[in-house]
Amino acid sequence: MSEFIKPEHECPFDPKQYQCDCFIAPVGSFSWALIQLKLRKRVTRSAWVNCQGNNEMYLAITPRVNDLTVEKDSAYAVDGVAVSTKYDYLTHIDLRNEHGNFVPWQPTQEDMMACDWAFFEDKVKPTSDSKPDQEVKPEPETLKTLKYNLVFDATPKAHSAPVLGKLWSLEDPVIIENNLTTNGYPYNIYWFGPMYGTSAANQIEIQFKARTGLAAQVPDLTNKTLIITVDGKKYNLGDFTEKSSNSTNHEVHLHYRKGDTVEFGKLLEQVGKKYRFHCEWYE
Structure with a gap:
């Protein structure tokens, strides 16, 4: 989807794009981004650009972890949760922020209405006179x-x-x-x-x-x-x-x-x- 409503990048609603003979979700929409996250892809928004013009922020799924136990001196124990309490840590979406740190994330209204979602690609800048070395696994x-x-x-x-x-x-x-x-x-x-x-x-x-x-x-x-x-x-x-x-x-x-x-x-x-x-x- 190349067109969107500025400045919030809101998606224009076109019912034809949701017909079963077209797309499951319009490419670039929040629905599309959720599908990609569940497929273990990283996604980002074009609006997440820093003052240097770079976009280093993205979302990624953190899978569920079952059968965990609150341990002595852990963060949960310090917060007052009883030691030996059993729990599962549920699947959630993490945001990698502009500082390279991760935090659980939930969308804003603008995020859900935006259609500037895309795959995140690591930016690698090779030197002009060299080619990236390919790693060779020793046999x-x-x-x-x-x-x-x-x-x-x-x-x-x-x-x-x-x-x-x-x-x-x-x-x-x-x-x-x-x-x-x-x-x-x-x-x-x-x-x-x-x-x-x-x-x-x-x-x-x-x-x-x-x-x-x-x-x-x-x-x-x-x-x-x-x-x-x-x-x-x-x-x-x-x-x-x-x-x-x-x-x-x-x-x-x-x-x-x-x-x-x-x-x-x-x-x-x-x-x-x-x-x-x-x-x-x-x-």
């Missing part, structure tokens, strides 16, 4: 030597608001095999989902701490390819993209963003099911 068959092995059982867990639907973790895994660390074990594995809203999004972070003493001892995993096998399926995460620590500098945190990281992260969104994770580092 396990080309890896020569298995250096380290770690096997553990763990159950994915979703986190409460305000990171509900954005952050998942494996906490306190049960170690089955370990020839990776001499004094250390992975006590937290986090998946920062695409809706996390900061530069941490779309990454796996593995946190090691010491079993005895202070400092965790993890070998140098630079240029070592991590492959995690779960239920017979291999996830090639490549080598780590960043190595960090906690405030006391006693822990080792490895960050992965390459290869099958996003696909592996989606597995961690399947909360409540216990998995066995076979982690292998190759060189």
Whole structure:
């Protein structure tokens, strides 16, 4: 729909556009935008332009998460909700604002009457003399030597608001095999989902701490390819993209963003099911 009523971008109503032999919903209308959201597409409005002429705001669906529990010291518990209360976090629409942060959203009258809705597309500005590199996933068959092995059982867990639907973790895994660390074990594995809203999004972070003493001892995993096998399926995460620590500098945190990281992260969104994770580092 190219025509609209200014300045609110209100859609003119044409009954012919709603006939069953035409469209389910007129393209660009709020009804159309709702359909796209339910199809897991991101949508935006042309009216959402900042003073620089850019549009970095969009909407996205946050799916329902079932069988959650109010935990001690969580936001809900601090607000007075009884610890151990069971609840579901319902499907809702989130808005990514101009600052890159997410907040639950509901439409205004202008939003519902507007016909300037469109798909949101990430703006990427490549340099004039270079082409964007295509990521190549290393194949396990080309890896020569298995250096380290770690096997553990763990159950994915979703986190409460305000990171509900954005952050998942494996906490306190049960170690089955370990020839990776001499004094250390992975006590937290986090998946920062695409809706996390900061530069941490779309990454796996593995946190090691010491079993005895202070400092965790993890070998140098630079240029070592991590492959995690779960239920017979291999996830090639490549080598780590960043190595960090906690405030006391006693822990080792490895960050992965390459290869099958996003696909592996989606597995961690399947909360409540216990998995066995076979982690292998190759060189």
